[in-house]
Amino acid sequence: MLSTATAIAVPAAVAAHPYAGGGGPGWWIVFPILWFLLFATVVFLIARRARRYGPPWARGGAGGVDVLGERYARGEIDEAEYRQRLAVLKEDRR
Template identity: 65%
Template sequence: MNTLAQIAAHAPHDGWGWGGGPGWFVIFPILWFLLIVAVVVLIARAARRGFRQGPPWARQAGTDPVAILGERYARGEIDESEYRSRLAVLRGSTEPGGRTN
């Protein structure tokens, strides 16, 4: 008596197929809420870090002049006096000690 046509005719009413049941009325709002919270958190983190910097994977490493100067000093390309005088110039002071006039 149970033919394939009878099973197919009753499938949506018996919980077969794409129905899902009443549990989906609870799960979908929770999933939407979690998605919205995730988007808000990501936007807040980006705003805190500053949108102008761009995403971490797109930033160019080593473009900070002070960092480049520190790397040159660490490699031994410049000595301490040259490092301090150039650092003072980068920070906007005229004295080698880093003090502003």
Template identity: 60%
Template sequence: MNTLAQIATHVPHDGWGWGGSPGWFVIFPILWFLLVVAIVVLIARSARRGFRQGPPWARQAGPHPVAILGERYARGEIDESEYRSRLTVLRGTGDPGGDRS
């Protein structure tokens, strides 16, 4: 007759589960390590390129149109009324020929 200790220590192996292979205990920490390294590398690359510039597909090529307009006004190429009307059009706020107070 089996004692309770013999029954508790005897666990039959039916081919499912870990199967006693020590390889899994090495592979899973390596996979977690590689995942963490990949995340750190992606964050470092994004930081070098600049988080504030936005994603690459949303970045503009060249200077901002409002900045170009301001430079033209500063150089005297356009007068104040033309600057304000074009600025209103660029910003999309209201009627460019409307009230300028």
């Protein structure tokens, strides 16, 4: 225990305040609200991404078709080669 000689001096105005060190009435609700807002924001961003790009388990299959379409759009391959490679990719998916 602390003796009176080693005790920390607390100003009388602070010691007399009913909420000394507690931050006042109502601050107890702020942190749960902030945690809820953080959680809701994460859920919202995940849902928005899933709506925009589709669920993660459904996105992986068409990667080759996308690359093939980009190469055709850039002019790296002609239409005949595009259609031939597209047919091969569609066969592989089945």
